[in-house]
Amino acid sequence: MLKKIIKYALLSAVVLLLGCEADSQSVNSSDLLIRTILDKITTDFNNSNYEEIMSYYADDFLHNGKTKDHVFSEWQSYYVNFDYMETENIEIDIDYDEAVVSFRIEFSSSDETQVFTEPYDNGFMSYFKKINGEWMIYGNRESGNSIVGFPFKIASNPPGAQIYFDNNRIFQQTPVMLQDIPSGDHKIRLFLPGYNETEVSVNVPGQLSVDLNLSHPNYPYAEFYDFSPGEDQVVEHNFYVITGLLRLKKSDNHTDLFPGGEIILNLNGQETSHSLLNGQFRAEVNLRAGTNRYFLRCSDPEGNTGMSEVISFEAEF
Incomplete structure (x- = not known):
């Protein structure tokens, strides 16, 4: 046994x-x-x-x-x-x-x-x-919690352009691969100092990338004058009205009244749009204590983009 x-x-x-x-x-x-x-x-x-x-x-x-x-x-x-x-x-x-x-x-x-x-x-x-x-x-069989989208690459020549996707600023520069872009029609706008602001329309997923050649502005283009506050100025309030004058530069020796529209103010990295009236602009802003920096840009009806110098000033309050 x-x-x-x-x-x-x-x-x-x-x-x-x-x-x-x-x-x-x-x-x-x-x-x-x-x-x-x-x-x-x-x-x-x-x-x-x-x-x-x-x-x-x-x-x-x-x-x-x-x-x-x-x-x-x-x-x-x-x-x-x-x-x-x-x-x-x-x-x-x-x-x-x-x-x-x-x-x-x-x-x-x-x-x-x-x-x-x-x-x-x-x-x-x-x-x-x-x-x-x-x-x-086979995948992980999970349905996910967000809107399913597509990858989309944005590039430019030269690189380093600021990106605006559907009028929302993306705090990245070209080239970049965006993820989870919803299907449908979208607008992409690029800006690089010294070049014209450029905008295109795309349809996703029919198009999954753009590579834009940026051009230099030709005459006429926007030119800014008489900024306030100016370089190294000291401001003693947290609230200020930025003002200036915008002209249409037609040649080295000839400027004309800018034909209206809007300017874009970049103050400490945040952007806002402001209307022009007879070539003049004013923007009511809140400042931060210490150093503040701003610049302005505007495109004429032909798409030529003018940009101001970058102004640094101090706010003490």
Whole structure:
């Protein structure tokens, strides 16, 4: 009887060991298959075959509210803006028919590089599921709490322009990749000192990037005179009325009355619009204690942008 018990125990141990070995082989095989998919995605991107990348995504992919169509638009954007893709430091956690992949991904071009740590930054390549015997990118299945949008790149020549998206100032400069831009029509305006303020209309996701050539102003353009407060002036109140005169410079020796419109006042980085009356402007503002800086700009009907010098003054109160 004891011999039978020992025999059955040994057989059970052998079966258990064989099962563990089979599970280990299955995990190793899955690990290799997932790494192969990531390698193929990298190769497809670098060979300008980004449409093939979508064959590795499940049709019902869902990740933070983004569907397969949204991810396709994101890959389009990366393809338009970058020339090369590289993945490294790949670690794969496999749990039966699901897997989470952690890795570093880098997109680069001749003038820009973006690096992401996945799945923490985006995650749209990190969540896999075995479907009908094949590993597919499946997403984290979360619907997300925000409006699903699209990536959008804004660039300019020269770079360093201030960005206004739908008339809202974005405190970043070109080039920049914006995220989660809603579908529909949008306006993008760029301003760089010494260049004309430039505005374009775009439709997302039909267009996922702009690259604008900024031009220097020609005659005529706006020219500012008689600022108050002036450079290094000391103001003893926290409330002040900034005033000045705006003329239309038609040549080196000829100016004329500016034909109306609005000026933009940039005071300590905050911008406000103010109406012109007979070429004169006034802006009621609140100052901060210590050094304040402001400048003004205005575009004429032809789109030529004039900008004042930057004025620094002190407020003591």
